[in-house]
Amino acid sequence: MSEHLLILGAGADRTAGIDFPLANTLLADVTRYLDGPGKPVDEALRAMLPGMRFSFNSMIARAVDKIATREPYEQKAMVQRVQEAIANLPSDKENVRKHGELIIRLFNKLAAIAENSQLDEETEQLIREVFPKDADDLIDSDSILDIHKLSLSDTFKTVLKRTLKMGLSSDRHEVAAALGADMLNIETLLIEKFLGFYNERLPDIKNYLYISWALWAFLVARQKEVLAVHGANPLPFYGNVPSNVRAITLNYTSFLQQHLGSDNPIYFHGGLAEYVRMDTRDLLSIENILDCDPATFIREVVAPNVDVKNEDLREQRHVIPALVPPLRLKPILSHRYIDLWSKASDWVKEAQRIVVVGYSFNNADEHFNDILRVHPDRYIDIVAPEANSAAFLGRMEKVFGTAANQYNKITVNGVSALQAKKARLIPARATEVDLSVLFTGNNK
Template identity: 80%
Template sequence: MANTLLADVTRYLDGPGKDVDVALREMLPGLRFSFNSMIARAVDKIATREPHEQKAMVQRVQDAIAHLGAEQQAVRKHGELIIRLFNKLAMIAEESQLDEETEALIREVFPKDADELIDSDSILDIHKLSLSDTFKTVLKRTLKLGLSTERHEVAAALGADMLNIETLLIEKFLGFYNDKPADIKNYIYIAWALWAYLVAKQKEVLDAHGDKALPFYGGIPGDVRAITLNYTAFLEQSLGDSKTIYFHGGLGNYVRMDTRDLLPVDDILKCDPAQFIREVVVPNVDVNHEDLRLQRHVIPALVPPLRLKPILSHQYIELWSRASDWVKEAEHVVVVGYSFNNADEHFNDILRCHPDRRIDIVVPEATSPAFVARMEKVFGTAANQYNTIKVNGFSALKAKKVRLISAKAGDVNLADLFEE
C-alpha cells in the first residue's frame, strides 16, 4: 500500500538494494535527499497543518491502538502519548479562533474600521508557530520506528500520512515544471528507488510461485480485457499484451523527459535493478549542466499520482483513449481493488461517461457508508437507492446496474461474476 511503501523501500535500500542506492547517488552528484531526512521535514510542517488534518492524524492513531492486545501495552501507551500531544496542538488552534462575542466587541469598540481590523478568523497564526524540542523529538523517534525492521502500529499510523511516498512524488515531480534542479534530482532518485524495489519484489513473487498460478491474477478469465492502475507485470503475464492496458504506466518502460520517448526495459521479469541502472539509466542521465535545457533526465514510466495527470509521453494519450473505448464497448465491467481516489478522477471520468453497462465493484469496504458516499459522486446514485443483497456468498449492495461487493480480490471468483 502507498502509505506503507516508503518504509519498505527504505529497508530495501539499506539491505538487498544497497547497490541501487550507491548507483543512484553516483549518478546524481550533490544529492542530499534520504528517506530518513524526510522525517525532520515532515515534523517541521506539523504546526502548519490545518486543525482538521491534525484531527485526522489523531483518529488514525486511535484506530491503530484500538485493537491492540494486552501484550502490546507499551505500543498502546506510545499511541496515547501521540494522541495527547496532538490534542493539545489542536486545542491551541481551536481556542485561537475568533468567536462571535469577541468579534462583536471589536465592532463595538472600533465601529468605523472593524472590517479592516478583522482580517482573519483567528487571533493566533498557527502556521507561524514552532514546535518545542520535546514534541519534535517524540514525533521523530516515533516515525523512525516506522522505518525499522519490525512493524510498529503507532509509527505506521502516523507515517501513513506524514511519510506517504505518493505525496513525496507529487512534491518533487513539480521540479520538472518549475525548473528546480534539486527537486528534479530528488524525483529521479525516489522514482528509480521505488522502481527498483517493485522490480525486486516482483521477481521475488514470481520465483516463490514458480509454475503455480499467482493469486488473483491466475484466476482472471482468459477471454476478458483488463485495465490496471498497478505497475507490476503480473496482469500482462496472465492475459498477454493485447488484452491489457497499463493506465498509469508500468515497470517495463522508462521515459526520456526532453524528447518524451517511451523506451522498453529489456526482459523486465528477469531484470537486475542495480545492473539496469548502471548500464542503461546512468549513461542517459546528465544533471551536471547549470542550464537545465542541456541536462538529460530519464525516469521510470510510472505516472505520478497527481490529480492533474502529466503526459509523460504522447503514447499515454492514445492509451487513455483506448481504455475509454474498452469500457464503452464492454457489456459487463468488474472493478477490483480500486478505491476511486480523488487523485484518479481521470479514470473515474471514464466510468462516469459510460454508466449504462453492468458494473461490479469488489473491495473489502464496498458496503461501508464512506464508500457508498464516494460511489454517489461517481455514478450519481444516492446512498438510499441501494438494496442489500448477496453475491456469491458475499455481502453486497445493488442500485440499478451497479453492485458493490464486499470481498477481497483473491477471494472472489471473477469467472462466476462474468458468467452471471
C-alpha cells in the same frame, strides 16, 4: 470488441501470496530495501546524481516541521488513524498502546490551541462596537492566532521524529505506521518532487530521479521474489482471471500482462517495463523485466542517459521510470499515454459488464474516475473489502451520483452486498469472488 472488462486496483496486488505493500506503507519498505539487498541500487543512484543530499530519514525532519502548518481536519485525521491502530492491540503491546496515547495527547493539545484561537461571535461583536467603521478591514481572519506560523517545541518534534523512524525499521510498529501513512506517503513525495520539472527546481528533479528509480528498483525486486516463490504455478488471483476479458490495471506489476498477453491489458499508470526520456518524451522498453537486475540496469542504461551536472536545465538529460505520478491532473510523460487513456475510455464505453477489483476510487485517481463518470450506464460489480463502508459509499456518490440510501441489500456469491441501478458493491477480497460468475451477472 470484448463485452467484459476487468479493472484492477492496488487491492489485487495485496492478495495473499503476492502481498505487495499499499502506498501508505511503501516508503518504509523501500527504505529497508535500500539499506539491505538494494544497497547497490542506492550506490548506483548516488553516483549518477552527484551532490544530491536526499535521504528518506532526512525527510522525517521536514515532515515533522510541517505538522504545525497542517489544517485542523488533517491533524484530527492523524489522531483518528492512531486511535484505530491502538484500539485492538493485544496485551503484550502495552508499550505501543501507551506510545499511541502519547501521540494522541500531543496532537489534541495542538488541536486545542487552534480551536481556542477561533474568533468567537462575542469577540467579533466587541471589535465592531469599538471600531464600527473599520471592523470589516480589521476582521480579515476567523482566528486571532495564525497557527501556520507556530513552531513546535523540541519535545513534540523529538517524539514525532523518533516515532516515525520506528516506522522505517524492520520491526512492525503500529503507531509509527499510522503516522507514517500520512506523513511519509511516497506518492505525496513523488508529486511534490515531480513539480521540479515544471518550475525548474534542480534539487527537486534530482530527488525525483532518486526516489522514482528507487521505487522502481524495489518493485522490480519484489516482483521477482513473488514469481520465484510460485515458479510455474499460477499466481494467486491472476491465475483465475478469465482469458477472454480485456483489463485495465492501475498497478505497475507485470502479473496481468503475464497472464493475458500484451494486447488485452492497459497499464493506465504505466508499468515497470518502460521508462521515459523527459526531453523527447520517448517511451522506451526495458527488455526482460522479469529477469532484470535493478542495480545493473541503473548503472548500464539509466546512468549513461542522465546528466545533471549543468546548472542550465536545458543542457541536462533525464530519464525516469514510466510510473505516472498519482496527480489528479495526470502529467503527460509521453504522447503515447494520450492514446492509451483514450483507448481505456473506449474500452469502458464498449464493455457491457465491468468488474472492478481492489480499486478504492480515491481522489488521486480522478482522471480515471472521470472516465467511469462519462460512461455510468454500464453493469458494474465493485469488489473491495470496504465496499459497504460509509466512506466508500461517499466516494461512490462522487463518482456515480448514487446516494447511500439508494442501495438495496442483496447477496452475491454468498456475500452480503449492496445494489443500486446497475452497480453492485461487494465487500470481499480479490480471491473471495469468482470472476467468471460475476461476468455472467448472476446474483446467487
